[in-house]
Structure formats: structure tokens, C-alpha cells
Amino acid sequence: MPRKPPNNEHTRMELPPSSFILQVLGTLKETRSLLFLFYAVQDLWQVEELCRRIYFPLEPLSASELTLFNGMFLVILGDLMSQTHDGLDGDEVKKFHSICHDNFQSGYETYEVVIGPTYQHTLILSIALVNAQMEGNLALHASLTSIAARHCLALGYHREERIVHLPSIEAQRARRLFWTIFMFDKNLSLRLGRAPIIQDYDVDVKHCVSSQDPRDLPWDHAFAAFIEFSRLQAQIYQLLYSPSSNTLDTTKRQVLIEDLKTSLSRWHDGWKQIDTSNAHRKDILSSILEPNEVAYYSVLTILYRGAKLSNSVQDIIPECFDAARQGLRAHLARWPHTISAGMSATSLYGIWILLYSSFTPFIVAFLHCIKNADTNDLELLKNVLDTIEQLSSTRDTLKRQFDLCRALYRIAEIFINDGHSTGQRATILDNTIPLPLQPGFLESWDFLDPNLPLPNYSASSAIFYI
Known part of the structure; x- marks a missing residue:
């Protein structure tokens, strides 16, 4: 039977049983989940850490912990639904995916997640905004991205001085989370015709360190390329379409366009050089690139x-x-x-x-x-x-x-x-x-x-x- 968390009104929800979660965690040691390749979640240890907190709590659970758990397993189970694994029942995977979906949706819509700038709340929003994108809900995606970007600024994740004073593991996670939000925020600028929440001149945080796993490297390269592509799109909006650009004459516009075209072409050449042949989940990475x-x-x-x-x-x-x-x-x-x-x-x-x-x-x-x-x-x-x-x-x-x-x-x-x-x-x-x-x-x-x-x-x- 599905397990329920401690009987606190704000955290009362149906969860997958611990035996099922253990099976899933065992499977994740054999296959690389998209949660660690495409989302802001650092690694399997981060998931296991949260699972221990959920299923063996020494202190009362918070609503945000449960929401994050459901968000992570929404992605994990959704990924597993497209695969076949020994020891995992497909009907159970589908059933608990649906439960996690409902739990997660009700969780990230709460006042606390939207108002409170914490790492956990921002990570929840990062999962929610990707899911909104994949469901084709542009309005929700844009709204969640804006909230997450403001959380990042409030937390100081855009400043290296703030990141370096965090414990090593927390710093890695915060860095990955920031650049994920940065990418989505910039990507929306040209698409929606508005300035990004996070401005380049206000950012000095360093990029994520590349993985030690050579099969993760193509994903790291793609992530870095997506960040640069998003940055270029925001620059096009700022220099050619923002209200401040209305004073530019045709000659100045042409100079800017040539410079941006050079940068865009350089990015395009680099993008085509990303080698997916040895990547984890190379078919999916190729379908993204x-x-x-x-x-x-x-x-x-x-x-x-x-x-x-x-x-x-x-x-x-x-x-x-x-x-x-x-x-x-x-x-x-x-x-x-x-x-x-x-x-x-x-x-x-x-x-x-x-x-x-x-x-x-x-x-x-x-x-x-x-x-x-x-x-x-x-x-x-x-x-x-x-x-x-x-x-x-x-x-x-x-x-x-x-x-x-x-x-x-x-x-x-x-x-x-x-x-x-x-x-x-x-x-x-x-x-x-x-x-x-x-x-x-x-x-x-x-x-x-x-x-x-x-x-x-x-x-x-x-x-x-x-």
C-alpha cells in the first residue's frame, strides 16, 4: 500500500511505498536518469538523501521537502515509463507517476514556494518550469521562470562571493541551479519581448565544473551551449528590440547585427561539434541537439x-x-x-x-x-x-x-x-x-x-x- 507521511495536515499526501522507491533507486544505479542530465538536480546522492529524509524522518517533514520529492520522482518515473527494466512493474510505475504528478502540482503552487527564496523552493520551481515547457504551457513556464530567477537573485546565487562561502556540495548544487534558471530566463527574453530578470552585468558566478564521467561531458557541453545561445537571444532583444534601441539609426543597427551574427555563427559552429557518440542516453541528447x-x-x-x-x-x-x-x-x-x-x-x-x-x-x-x-x-x-x-x-x-x-x-x-x-x-x-x-x-x-x-x-x- 502507498505510504503516507506523518500526520501533519500540511504534509498529508499519498506517497509511493518505500519498497517501490528502493527498486527505483536500484534501477537508477544502472541507468542515467534525465533528472541528472537535463534538470538542476546534481546526482543520485541528492535523491537518496531526500528519500532517507522522507521515509525515515527524525524530525517533522516540511511541505517543500515532500513537494521536491514528488517533483524528482515525477521526472524519474516519467523517464522510466519510456523504458523497460527488470524488476519494475510498468503499471506501478505509471500509477505512482500519476500520484507524484498530482502531489507535485498542488505543492509548487503554494504561497510558501512562490514567496520564499530558498534553495529547495527554487529547485522545485526549476523542475516545475521544465515540466510546464514540455507540456507546452508557455504562460506558466514564463511565470515560474520569473519567480525562480528572482529567488536566485534574492539568494545571491549570481555572485561568486556568495557561492564560495557555501559548503562544497551546496556550492555545486547552487551553481548548477543558478545557471539552469539563468538559461531559461534569458531564453524567454527574445521570445516574449521583455528584459530578462537576471542581467549579465550583475553576474560574476563561475560556470559549473565539468563532470568527471566522460559520458556526462557531452551533456555538460550542450548545457554550456544552451546557456550561450540563450544569452545571445537576450542580447538581440536588448540591442535591437528593447525600448532603448529605438534611438539607433540604420547604420548602427547594421554594425550590431554583424557583430551578433558573428557571435551566433561561432556558437552554431561549436554546437555542431558536440559529439554525442559516447554520451549517456545519446539518442535523447541527439534528439535535443x-x-x-x-x-x-x-x-x-x-x-x-x-x-x-x-x-x-x-x-x-x-x-x-x-x-x-x-x-x-x-x-x-x-x-x-x-x-x-x-x-x-x-x-x-x-x-x-x-x-x-x-x-x-x-x-x-x-x-x-x-x-x-x-x-x-x-x-x-x-x-x-x-x-x-x-x-x-x-x-x-x-x-x-x-x-x-x-x-x-x-x-x-x-x-x-x-x-x-x-x-x-x-x-x-x-x-x-x-x-x-x-x-x-x-x-x-x-x-x-x-x-x-x-x-x-x-x-x-x-x-x-x-
């Missing part, structure tokens, strides 16, 4: 889009259109491998590429299509739309993404079929309403009806710009 080709071109598209302050499609530079097309083609090239990996992998790919990266390349290709009446662009949009339609059945948020892209494709199709001359297209494009590069959340696209009726729709009144 390879789709980032699409994300790279998405960021490159946004970078070039910042060349001019003007919102007119006429002022989008050719490099921006080229990057957008390369991004869509990279997606199409990746698609057969993605779809063959199964529904779960396909859903995660869609969430990462379409929600957390950006669908700016689709919008820019759409604008190039209507600007030039380009049938090749129209075909490219249709091919991409077909793949998004397959993704749309996996998550509601991806369904809204498909509805939006379908509406844009229909507009482009009608526009081209109307057969406007170059002069007419220029007139129409000069009298359009603004279409944001990428809205913070899809709900802000309410003005664009995804069920656009084709027969009575006039292209001359339906063109949008970014």
Missing part, C-alpha cells in the same frame, strides 16, 4: 528583422527572407526523422520549435510570398503547414499554432490568385495593419480568425505586416 538547427535560423531571422525600425514589409532586408526560408527548409529536412521517433518525441519537437523557439520564419516567408507573388514560397508554406497539421493533434497550444499558420497560408494563397500587379501590391502593403513578429502568447492573435471563410475574402483588405 539536432532540432536546434531550426531554432538557430529562427533567431537569425529575428536578428536580421531588426535591421530597420520600420514595420513595413518593404524594409525587410533580403538576408532576413533568406534566413526564414532556410529555417523552414531545416524543419522540413528534420521532419521525417521526427515523425519516425513516435508521438511523444514529435510533440516535444513541436513544442520546442513552434512555441519556445519562434514561428517568425513562417511569418517572414508569408510576407515575402505576398510581396513578390512567389509561388515557390507558397509551396514552401504549404509543405510546412502540412507538418504543423500533424503536430496540431498532440497539444492544444500546437492546434492554435496550426490555426494561425493556416489562416496566413490562406491569405497568401488568395493574394497570389488575385493577380495584383507590382504597383498594386506596393499600395496594399503600404496600407496594412501590424502583424507582430511573435506574440507573447497565442491568445493575442484574436484578430486573425483561423476559420477564415475563403469565398468572400478580399486580399486587398487582409494583408498584415511585421
